[in-house]
Structures are given as C-alpha cells and as structure tokens.
Amino acid sequence: MIFFDIDSTLLDHEQAEELGAIEFFEENKEDIKCNTNEFVALWHHLSDTYFEKYLEKELSFLEQRRMRMKELLGSHISNDLADEKFNEYITYYKKNWKVFEDVIPSLEQMKKQGKRLGIISNGDENQQMEKLETIKIRKYFDCIVTSSKVGISKPNITIFIEACNLAKVKAEECYYIGDRVETDAIASTQAGMRGIWLNRKNTMTRSEIVTIHSLHELATIIK
Incomplete structure (x- = not known):
C-alpha cells in the first residue's frame, strides 16, 4: 500500500x-x-x-x-x-487550493496498476478531508488517517502503525511519501515502512533516504 x-x-x-x-x-x-x-x-x-x-x-x-x-x-x-x-x-x-501538476497523473497510474492508496496527515480531520474533496482527489484513497482523529501526530511512529492497522496491511509492505525529511521519510521508515522524501525544492540531499523530486519518479521506485 x-x-x-x-x-x-x-x-x-x-x-x-x-x-x-x-x-x-x-x-x-x-x-x-x-x-x-x-x-x-x-x-x-x-x-x-x-x-x-x-x-x-x-x-x-x-x-x-x-x-x-x-x-x-x-x-x-x-x-x-x-x-x-x-x-x-x-x-x-x-x-487557492490546487494540486501539483504531477499528482493526478501519478495517482491515476498507480490506481491503474491496482495499487491501494492511503493518506496519513497531521491536521484537522474536517479540513484535510475538505482539501481532498476540493482538489478532486478523495476518490483515489481508501484509507485516510489524520492526527486529529487518532490523537497522534507525525513524527510519532504510532500514527504510521495505526494507519497500517486500519488498512489491514503490514508496515513493511507499505510506502510513505511526504515532503519533510524527519517528519515523513525518516519517521515512516522507523515505523517499518519504506519512507520516500519528496524533495520538490531540491534543497539538500540525504544519502540515507530514498529521495524523489517529482511524483512522476515513483514509477521507477514502486514496481
């Protein structure tokens, strides 16, 4: 997942x-x-x-x-x-809510390949759900976990583990993609997932972290 x-x-x-x-x-x-x-x-x-x-x-x-x-x-x-x-x-x-240009093509491609997709997000449940609906991507996700709903925030690894439990998958079978190194990539890796840092700004490099600069690159990592 x-x-x-x-x-x-x-x-x-x-x-x-x-x-x-x-x-x-x-x-x-x-x-x-x-x-x-x-x-x-x-x-x-x-x-x-x-x-x-x-x-x-x-x-x-x-x-x-x-x-x-x-x-x-x-x-x-x-x-x-x-x-x-x-x-x-x-x-x-x-x-001014808008998706990045690489989002919908990447989600469409993964869905066509039969991948299950989910969300793990810090923030208020109602606002985060409204965002997904407004930018028209809610339909792609079958498991959505927010910090306000479960009472735990990233980078606490428990939120990642809870998401896996809710989706009925093992952490080692999951990828997590986010824009923050510590909060997203490293924390999800510590939870047992395969964390991927989406470094859109090309701000720095971290050799120990799998890094992409666009979601278009996911296809080369997730087979």
Whole structure:
C-alpha cells in the first residue's frame, strides 16, 4: 500500500497559504504595521509556530488560530473577532487550493496498476478531508488517517502503525511519501515502512533516504 502526506506533497499548501495571506493583508493592511513581504514572512512564522503548539497538544485547533490573529492584530481583540478574521483568511486560502501538476497523473497510474492508496496527515480531520474533496482527489484513497482523529501526530511512529492497522496491511509492505525529511521519510521508515522524501525544492540531499523530486519518479521506485 502507498500512503501520502497531503500538504506540500499533493496540495500546493505553500502557494495557497502565501496567496491567501496576501489577499488577507490587502483587506486589512490599515490595521497591520508592515509591508506585504514582511507580512507574508510573519504569517509563515506564526503559522509554523502555533500549528506546532497544536500538534504538541498545547493548544486546540481553534485556539492556535485565535493566537495567530491576536499576534497580528493585537492581543486586545476578542475571540469572536479573531475567529471572524481567521475565517476571512480561510476563504482566501481555500480559493487557492490546487494540486501539483504531477499528482493526478501519478495517482491515476498507480490506481491503474491496482495499487491501494492511503493518506496519513497531521491536521484537522474536517479540513484535510475538505482539501481532498476540493482538489478532486478523495476518490483515489481508501484509507485516510489524520492526527486529529487518532490523537497522534507525525513524527510519532504510532500514527504510521495505526494507519497500517486500519488498512489491514503490514508496515513493511507499505510506502510513505511526504515532503519533510524527519517528519515523513525518516519517521515512516522507523515505523517499518519504506519512507520516500519528496524533495520538490531540491534543497539538500540525504544519502540515507530514498529521495524523489517529482511524483512522476515513483514509477521507477514502486514496481
């Protein structure tokens, strides 16, 4: 069985986040004391910081959203206003959800070869399912596991093992493809899977990790 990450593996999360943040900034720049580039950098920083706190169970999914908005607009704003503003951003973010160009051809090819496909993703179950539906790839996967549903986040190897149990397959019979070296490739390998690092940015090399730069390369690895 072949499992995938979602964000920055199947869905171009970084582009959607950046375009969504820019649109949000343009609508709210009178209340934000920086320029567009500074705002985008700050948005990415706050996103990474508070989402990590959510994964570590320091904050709920809703709380991490509110904290991001309060850092941007001021700690004095109410929770209701923080929710309203974050929902405004989410509208822009969703508008820019798109798959990478190599995703659908690769999924189609693997399905035609009779491969079973699955998802293991950190994040909120409802939002991750909505992403798969919106970018029209939900139909390819028969096992979808999210950290909010099972209560465990990558890189904890238990989430990979739980996914295998739910799919009724052995870990050694599975591949896992994701864009993060430690969180995806190494953690899944430690869980007994064959981890593959999807290094779309060609940022560095790791000789001990099976690495691809496009999903088109999967056919040479997965027979």
